[in-house]
Structure formats: structure tokens, C-alpha cells
Amino acid sequence: MERILNIETIKHTGEKVRVCGWVNTRRDHGKLVFIDLRDRTGLLQIVCQSALVKDIKEEYVLQIKGIIKERPENMVNKEIETGKVELQAENVEILAKSSPIPFDFMAEDLNLKLPTLLDYRPLTIRNPKIKSIFKIGEHITNSFRKTMKDLDFTGFESPNIVPAVAEGGADVFHVDYYNYNAYLAQSPQLYKQIMLGAFERVFTITHVYRAEPSITTRHLAEYTSLDAEISFIDSWENLMDICEKIIKNMFSDLEENCQKELSIHKVKVPLSGKKIPRIKMREVQQIILERTGRDNRKEPDLQPEDEQEICQWAKEKHGSELVFVTHYPTKKRPFYTHADPKDPDYTLSFDLLCRGLEIVTGGQRINDYDKLTANIKKWGNETKNFSFYLQTFKYGLPPEGGFALGLERIVKQVLNLKNVREAVPFPRDMERIDQRLSTLQKKKTKKSKR
Amino acid sequence: MERILNIETIKHTGEKVRVCGWVNTRRDHGKLVFIDLRDRTGLLQIVCQSALVKDIKEEYVLQIKGIIKERPENMVNKEIETGKVELQAENVEILAKSSPIPFDFMAEDLNLKLPTLLDYRPLTIRNPKIKSIFKIGEHITNSFRKTMKDLDFTGFESPNIVPAVAEGGADVFHVDYYNYNAYLAQSPQLYKQIMLGAFERVFTITHVYRAEPSITTRHLAEYTSLDAEISFIDSWENLMDICEKIIKNMFSDLEENCQKELSIHKVKVPLSGKKIPRIKMREVQQIILERTGRDNRKEPDLQPEDEQEICQWAKEKHGSELVFVTHYPTKKRPFYTHADPKDPDYTLSFDLLCRGLEIVTGGQRINDYDKLTANIKKWGNETKNFSFYLQTFKYGLPPEGGFALGLERIVKQVLNLKNVREAVPFPRDMERIDQRLSTLQKKKTKKSKR
Numbered sequence: 090m091e092r093i094l095n096i097e098t099i100k101h102t103g104e105k106v107r108v109c110g111w112v113n114t115r116r117d118h119g120k121l122v123f124i125d126l127r128d129r130t131g132l133l134q135i136v137c138q139s140a141l142v143k144d145i146k147e148e149y150v151l152q153i154k155g156i157i158k159e160r161p162e163n164m165v166n167k168e169i170e171t172g173k174v175e176l177q178a179e180n181v182e183i184l185a186k187s188s189p190i191p192f193d194f195m196a197e198d199l200n201l202k203l204p205t206l207l208d209y210r211p212l213t214i215r216n217p218k219i220k221s222i223f224k225i226g227e228h229i230t231n232s233f234r235k236t237m238k239d240l241d242f243t244g245f246e247s248p249n250i251v252p253a254v255a256e257g258g259a260d261v262f263h264v265d266y267y268n269y270n271a272y273l274a275q276s277p278q279l280y281k282q283i284m285l286g287a288f289e290r291v292f293t294i295t296h297v298y299r300a301e302p303s304i305t306t307r308h309l310a311e312y313t314s315l316d317a318e319i320s321f322i323d324s325w326e327n328l329m330d331i332c333e334k335i336i337k338n339m340f341s342d343l344e345e346n347c348q349k350e351l352s353i354h355k356v357k358v359p360l361s362g363k364k365i366p367r368i369k370m371r372e373v374q375q376i377i378l379e380r381t382g383r384d385n386r387k388e389p390d391l392q393p394e395d396e397q398e399i400c401q402w403a404k405e406k407h408g409s410e411l412v413f414v415t416h417y418p419t420k421k422r423p424f425y426t427h428a429d430p431k432d433p434d435y436t437l438s439f440d441l442l443c444r445g446l447e448i449v450t451g452g453q454r455i456n457d458y459d460k461l462t463a464n465i466k467k468w469g470n471e472t473k474n475f476s477f478y479l480q481t482f483k484y485g486l487p488p489e490g491g492f493a494l495g496l497e498r499i500v501k502q503v504l505n506l507k508n509v510r511e512a513v514p515f516p517r518d519m520e521r522i523d524q525r526l527s528t529l530q531k532k533k534t535k536k537s538k539r
Numbered sequence: 540m541e542r543i544l545n546i547e548t549i550k551h552t553g554e555k556v557r558v559c560g561w562v563n564t565r566r567d568h569g570k571l572v573f574i575d576l577r578d579r580t581g582l583l584q585i586v587c588q589s590a591l592v593k594d595i596k597e598e599y600v601l602q603i604k605g606i607i608k609e610r611p612e613n614m615v616n617k618e619i620e621t622g623k624v625e626l627q628a629e630n631v632e633i634l635a636k637s638s639p640i641p642f643d644f645m646a647e648d649l650n651l652k653l654p655t656l657l658d659y660r661p662l663t664i665r666n667p668k669i670k671s672i673f674k675i676g677e678h679i680t681n682s683f684r685k686t687m688k689d690l691d692f693t694g695f696e697s698p699n700i701v702p703a704v705a706e707g708g709a710d711v712f713h714v715d716y717y718n719y720n721a722y723l724a725q726s727p728q729l730y731k732q733i734m735l736g737a738f739e740r741v742f743t744i745t746h747v748y749r750a751e752p753s754i755t756t757r758h759l760a761e762y763t764s765l766d767a768e769i770s771f772i773d774s775w776e777n778l779m780d781i782c783e784k785i786i787k788n789m790f791s792d793l794e795e796n797c798q799k800e801l802s803i804h805k806v807k808v809p810l811s812g813k814k815i816p817r818i819k820m821r822e823v824q825q826i827i828l829e830r831t832g833r834d835n836r837k838e839p840d841l842q843p844e845d846e847q848e849i850c851q852w853a854k855e856k857h858g859s860e861l862v863f864v865t866h867y868p869t870k871k872r873p874f875y876t877h878a879d880p881k882d883p884d885y886t887l888s889f890d891l892l893c894r895g896l897e898i899v900t901g902g903q904r905i906n907d908y909d910k911l912t913a914n915i916k917k918w919g920n921e922t923k924n925f926s927f928y929l930q931t932f933k934y935g936l937p938p939e940g941g942f943a944l945g946l947e948r949i950v951k952q953v954l955n956l957k958n959v960r961e962a963v964p965f966p967r968d969m970e971r972i973d974q975r976l977s978t979l980q981k982k983k984t985k986k987s988k989r
Binding site: 092109111128129148149150184185186187188190209210211212214215220223224226227230231241243244245246247248249250251252262263264265266267268269270271273280283284286287288289290296298300310311313321323456457458473474476477478480481482483484485486487488496513514515517519522523524526528529531 | 542559561578579598599600634635636637638640658659660661662664665670673674676677680681691693694695696697698699700701702712713714715716717718719720721723730733734736737738739740746748750760761763771773906907908923924926927928930931932933934935936937938946963964965967969972973974976978979981
């Protein structure tokens with residue numbers, strides 16, 4: 090007999106079926122036992138003679154054969170999708186046993202401290218509310234890919250082991266690569282640009298790595314980047330147009346296909362208005378000054394509270410919980426960023442903020458070989474470390490740019506999660522790789538004596 | 540004026556258009572110059588007055604405005620898809636210049652030695668035949684994902700930084716993780732299994748890492764793994780059924796959508812017959828003995844020439860260039876592999892060979908907590924390093940198994956490439972990360988003095 094899924098039982102009233110799943114709850118009523126059996130589609134009530142399920146406890150995995158019966162009207166459970174039926178068990182087989190569960194990780198409103206949530210990730214991920222976070226993540230990734238393919242982008246696999254540091258800064262992870270120094274990629278930037286020479290428009294969904302020296306609610310040491318790069322742009326504003334299309338498609342897709350997941354979290358997708366506003370960083374600082382009295386007009390970047398405030402402004406003025414902030418200072422951006430020809434202290438770059446947090450960063454790149462070479466030096470790098478990459482520009486690359494969406498940050502902002510670590514099944518940070526670092530082996534080098 | 544693509548020009552005869560692309564070739568005929576302009580859709584012939592394109596050479600990037608004309612019958616070029624038309628240029632703008640090209644990397648039958656091919660990857664990737672390799676790779680990945688979604692699998696992002704070595708062996712890359720020892724994942728195995736507890740059937744497309752100590756034509760240090768894991772299996776043979784479905788869908792998809800790419804490489808997709816044969820490793824060795832006289836019946840694994848030979852056998856006997864080889868010895872497989880209850884020296888595992896090379900490996904896993912814990916010790920590991928993972932089994936996981944497809948190996952076998960390095964844009968091996976290692980910095984530790 091083929092196994093059927095719990096959700097399918099409602100179409101099989103009166104028939105004998107086989108179902109499989111985990112014991113979600115067990116309620117004993119004398120000789121009768123009621124089990125809520127959980128599979129990937131939800132719960133199903135099983136009614137059995139107690140003798141059939143003697144030693145069976147929560148999280149045991151069962152295979153049950155029996156007859157699907159309609160429940161009497163007054164016993165219908167409207168809370169679950171199979172609430173009109175139940176299965177009268179004739180045969181119960183244990184597929185796997187479980188130790189007594191350490192706490193009620195299936196609770197509807199599981200409210201654990203983050204370290205506990207993550208220490209027990211293999212269990213907490215079974216909770217429907219937590220599980221739904223990763224369904225949202227998968228939808229976002231698929232929606233990004235779909236828009237990319239609709240716009241004739243070519244997908245590729247970008248390597249994660251790289252020979253040089255492209256984004257600058259000290260926050261890189263070192264890899265011992267056959268006794269040579271290598272690094273984990275901070276971004277697929279250079280590879281996207283190389284690929285443009287063959288494909289004109291490319292995207293990659295890849296992991297990137299930042300050895301963040303501190304713990305915040307918005308940084309991960311390993312995260313998923315949804316990366317696009319486009320050549321033959323007429324203006325750097327084309328990039329924001331495409332980015333806006335991706336985001337709007339993504340949010341429509343969530344609204345259409347993830348109502349269940351959104352409602353578990355009691356959230357709606359962020360408003361993006363008719364058109365997402367675009368505003369220069371210096372103008373943002375002016376608005377902040379006017380709205381809050383905080384004078385950050387000389388700062389080279391926005392502070393987290395400024396990002397919150399400008400999103401609030403965008404919502405009030407433009408009905409959008411998203412805002413493009415443009416023209417970040419040249420010295421704060423990587424070597425490949427294109428300066429604004431009208432004001433070279435600022436760049437043709439943008440961040441997209443959503444509900445107070447940067448979820449996309451992008452901009453036009455330098456495609457002129459001589460300017461790029463000069464900038465590599467100016468940023469303190471050696472051109473010989475970039476000679477492979479530089480071939481792309483030495484032999485002709487059109488005007489181009491691109492951007493990167495941070496998957497986990499989008500999930501966090503859509504679901505109003507408190508911490509980006511909740512948005513990824515297996516977050517990496519300076520305290521944890523699955524287990525807490527303190528339980529792992531320290532590196533045996535002089536550096537580790539701290 | 541909106542840019543149109545070269546392929547679209549055939550629908551715009553008599554109209555003024557704007558096209559953009561690279562100078563593929565330039566032919567001077569007195570005052571007239573013929574340029575083959577290349578964009579992502581192919582070539583277009585441009586006719587211009589020589590004054591318009593004075594200094595323009597190969598790989599310059601141009602924007603050209605002009606009128607699309609039908610060519611006279613005797614001037615039609617059947618070799619290119621736009622061969623019935625040409626563009627009479629009125630205005631030519633240089634979008635990017637190019638240095639003189641170092642060799643003819645656009646040659647139809649580019650026949651470079653592998654190191655040269657890779658040293659110049661940013662250029663060689665522009666060659667249509669080479670570019671087509673990565674189009675095939677993208678199709679294979681998308682086809683895998685499509686079959687997974689059709690079968691109700693949930694996709695997830697598996698982390699690449701891991702705290703412990705799951706597959707065994709010394710071929711792991713070490714990462715300095717905030718002064719703790721960490722590793723690059725050899726496979727997403729443990730994470731797939733954890734995810735089963737929530738989703739029952741999962742897949743991930745992820746990079747995996749093997750610090751291979753030698754160079755062969757079939758190994759990469761970083762490669763893309765198409766990974767699936769399935770619970771509630773009735774038999775480990777279910778795994779091969781699903782794997783066969785993925786492969787057959789993949790090959791049909793290539794036949795339907797990639798004829799152009801397949802014909803550039805003068806290949807057909809591998810035959811898979813009515814059903815891919817399934818045969819035990821010990822029986823394979825018997826057949827090898829009978830066919831070749833080579834007696835490898837005591838060997839714990841197949842040799843490359845045996846893999847070739849058994850695929851030849853499968854083609855002759857079953858009309859399939861693929862064959863499942865099953866029941867590899869227990870001691871050659873990782874700790875989580877399920878032994879055959881009838882003969883515990885052998886496992887419920889399989890490899891799928893294609894045209895003489897392993898492209899998939901998989902099998903049933905141990906889902907019993909006590910047996911798994913015992914095996915971790917037996918394989919010489921400490922259970923405390925796996926305590927996170929072990930929660931999955933401590934709290935009930937059904938019978939399950941899975942497999943991993945090596946993306947680049949499938950590309951190699953489909954296209955009959957000589958070396959798996961050709962199948963990935965940016966291969967990593969013990970001699971190269973883009974540039975040759977000899978041009979990079981050695982690690983400053985005692986270990987590096989060799």
C-alpha cells in the first residue's frame with residue numbers, strides 16, 4: 090500500500106490507508122489513545138486502542154494503517170486542515186524511537202532565548218513557525234532566480250575559495266590552501282564581472298563570508314548572497330530599476346504563495362508603494378537632521394538609527410517601507426566602484442533599505458582598464474594579485490554594474506525577526522558553528538594564545 | 540532608442556535600430572569595413588564607412604545605430620542566424636577599448652593546452668564552444684531543481700564552514716575561524732539529515748571541498764554538489780528510483796533545450812536505456828574478470844578502467860551508458876552508511892557510473908541513534924564532535940537515504956570533455972586558484988617550509 094500524506098486523507102474517507110509521521114502529541118483516554126500524527130503537510134488525528142501504542146511517546150516515528158472516518162460534526166477540529174476526519178488505527182509500526190523530549194519544542198509560540206534555540210536547532214526546526222521561516226527563504230531565492238531568468242540572465246557557480254581580498258577590510262577568513270594563503274570569498278564580485286564578457290547579464294546564488302569581529306543582530310559570518318551583474322547599461326539607474334523589479338516580484342510571490350507562513354508570523358510583506366523612492370545619502374542626513382535634530386551630515390555612512398528613521402520617512406511620504414539611498418562616499422566603497430563624474434567624492438552606488446535595514450547594495454563599476462588599475466593601487470592593493478581579473482577589462486568590457494541581495498536579511502525584515510540568526514538554519518558567528526566554539530578545539534598556533 | 544539584440548534584427552528589416560556588442564572580426568575592403576558584431580545571442584554583420592571605425596579592433600565594445608537591410612540572395616550567410624540581414628552603420632560609439640588580443644581565443648576550434656585555457660579564462664570563456672559548456676551546466680542544475688520541486692522536496696542552504704570532518708580522510712581544507720579550527724564542508728550530508736526532521740525530503744545545491752592530494756582529470760578541490768535526501772523510504776532501492784528519474788529528466792531536458800550546445804560539441808546525451816541496470820560491485824568484478832581477464836575480485840573498490848569496462852558492458856547488454864553499481868564494502872564508506880542486514884560487510888549504497896565515470900554516489904543511512912553513535916566511535920571519531928547532529932536521531936528520524944550528483948562530472952561526461960576542469964569556469968586544484976599558486980603568497984607557518 091502506497092503511503093499517503095496527512096493532507097490527502099480528507100479525500101479518502103471510508104478507505105484503508107497507510108500514513109507515516111511523528112507523534113506530535115498523545116492523549117490517553119482509558120483504553121483509547123488519541124495521537125496527533127505530524128508529517129510535512131500537517132497533523133492528522135489517529136484513534137487507537139491503547140494496546141497498539143503502549144510505549145509510544147512524542148517524536149516517535151510511526152507507520153499506521155487504518156480506516157479514514159469522518160468525524161461527527163461536533164468533533165470537527167477547525168484548527169487543522171484534516172480536522173473533519175480521523176484515522177482509526179488497525180496496525181501501528183514504530184519506524185524510529187525517540188528519547189523523552191527535553192522541552193516542548195513544538196509549542197505554538199516557542200519563545201526561547203536565541204542560544205537555546207540554536208543549541209537545539211535539529212529539534213527547534215521541527216516547530217511549524219520556525220520551519221516556515223525557511224520556506225519563506227526558499228521562496229525568496231526561487232523568486233529571485235525566476236526574475237533573473239525572465240530577464241535573460243545566465244546563472245553560474247561562483248567559487249568560494251579565492252586568492253585575493255576584493256572588498257578590502259580585515260574581516261576575511263583564511264584558508265590553508267595546499268600551504269598557500271587563500272581566503273573565503275567576501276563576494277562573487279570579480280567573477281560576476283568576468284562572466285559578463287561571455288554572457289552580458291549574469292547572476293549567482295552563493296555563500297559569502299565575513300569574519301565580523303563583533304556580534305550584532307544583522308551580521309552573519311557566512312550568508313547567502315543573491316547576486317546580479319548587468320552590462321550594456323545606459324545609466325546606473327537601470328540597476329535600481331532591475332533591483333526594484335526583483336523586489337516587487339518577490340513580495341508579490343510571497344503574498345500569493347506564502348499566506349500561511351506570513352500569517353503564522355502575523356506579518357504582511359513590506360509596502361513598496363508605486364515606486365521606491367531614491368534619495369542621496371547627504372539628503373538623507375539632512376532629513377534626519379530636520380526630523381530628529383541629529384546632525385550626522387559629516388558622517389561617511391548612515392547609522393542604524395538613521396536607516397530606521399529614513400524608512401519611517403519613506404513610509405509616511407511615499408507609502409513605501411523601502412528606500413534606495415544613493416551616492417555613498419567614494420572612500421567608503423570598494424576599488425571597483427564607479428565615481429560620479431559630476432562629483433567624484435561620491436559614487437554611483439546605492440543601498441536598498443527595508444524597514445530600517447540594508448538588504449541590497451549595488452552600483453555601477455569601473456569598466457575602464459586604466460582607471461581600474463589605478464584604483465587597485467590607490468586602494469592599497471597590488472595589481473599583480475588581480476591580473477587574472479584585469480584581463481576582462483584589458484580586452485573590452487562595456488559599462489556595467491550590479492548588486493547583491495542578502496537573503497537572510499530579507500527574510501528577517503519580511504518576517505520581523507529580531508535577529509538575522511533566526512533566518513538561517515545553521516548560522517555561523519564568532520561564538521558558534523552549530524555547537525558553541527568553546528566546545529571545539531582551539532587552533533594550535535601562536536595567534537591562538539589570547 | 541532601446542537597444543535590440545542581434546538575433547532580433549531579423550524582425551526589423553528596413554528599420555533604424557541600436558545594437559551593442561563586441562567586435563568579433565573586422566574585414567577591410569577599401570572604404571568599406573565589415574564587422575561581425577557579437578552579443579549574447581550571436582553575430583551580426585555591420586557594414587560601415589571606414590572613417591566611422593578608424594581605430595577599432597577586435598574585442599572593442601561598440602554601440603551602433605543604423606538601418607537593417609536584407610542581404611542579396613547570393614550574400615546570405617547560412618552559418619549565422621542573422622545571415623539574411625546586415626546593419627548599415629550610421630553612427631558608431633566606442634563603449635570600451637581592447638588591447639590587441641594575445642591569440643585568437645574566438646577560434647571555432649580553439650585547441651589550447653589546459654593551463655593556457657585556464658590562465659586566460661576571462662578571454663577563453665567568450666569563445667562560443669567554451670561558453671556553451673556553462674550553459675549546459677546551468678541547464679543541468681535547473682533540471683535537477685525542477686525534478687526536486689516536482690517531487691515535493693524542500694530546498695535549503697547548507698553551510699560551508701563546518702566544525703567536524705564527516706566523510707573521514709585527511710583531504711580537508713582548514714579554516715582559521717576566530718582562532719578555532721574549522722573546515723570546509725566535504726559534503727552537506729549531516730545538514731541534509733537534520734533538515735529531514737522538518738521537511739521529510741530536502742535538497743541543496745552547494746559547494747563542497749576536497750583537498751585532493753593529487754591531480755587527476757576527474758577531481759576538483761571545490762565542486763558543486765546536487766544533493767538530495769529522502770525519508771520514509773520503504774527500501775533503499777527507492778533512492779535509485781528517484782535518482783534515475785532525475786537523470787532521465789535531465790537528459791530529456793538537454794535534448795529538448797540544448798541541441799545547439801550539444802551539436803557544437805558534436806555529442807549526444809548518454810543513452811540510459813529502458814531502465815538503468817543495477818549490479819553489485821562483486822558481480823561487476825566477476826564480469827570484468829570474464830571480459831578482460833583482470834582479477835580484481837579482492838579489491839575494495841573499482842579501478843578507473845573497471846568503471847570504463849562495466850559501462851561498456853551496460854551499453855552492449857542494456858543499451859545504457861549508465862550503470863548503478865551497488866553494495867560497496869562497509870569499511871570504504873562513511874560512518875553513517877547503512878550496512879546490508881543480510882551481509883553487513885557490504886552497504887546499501889550505490890554509485891551511478893556514466894560513460895566510465897562515477898557521477899552520483901548515495902545510499903541508505905543509519906537512522907538508529909544507538910547504531911549511529913556506535914559507528915561514529917568505530918570510525919575513530921568522538922561523539923561529542925557530533926552531538927549537535929545526533930539530536931536528530933535521538934529524537935526520532937525515519938528510515939532515510941540520499942545521494943549527491945557531481946555537477947561538473949555530469950557536464951564532463953555529457954560533453955565528452957577530457958578534463959573536469961574544463962567543466963567549471965573557475966576550477967580550483969592544487970596548482971591553481973585562478974592564477975597559478977606559484978604567483979601567490981606562501982603561508983607563513985612552519986608547515987609551509989617544504
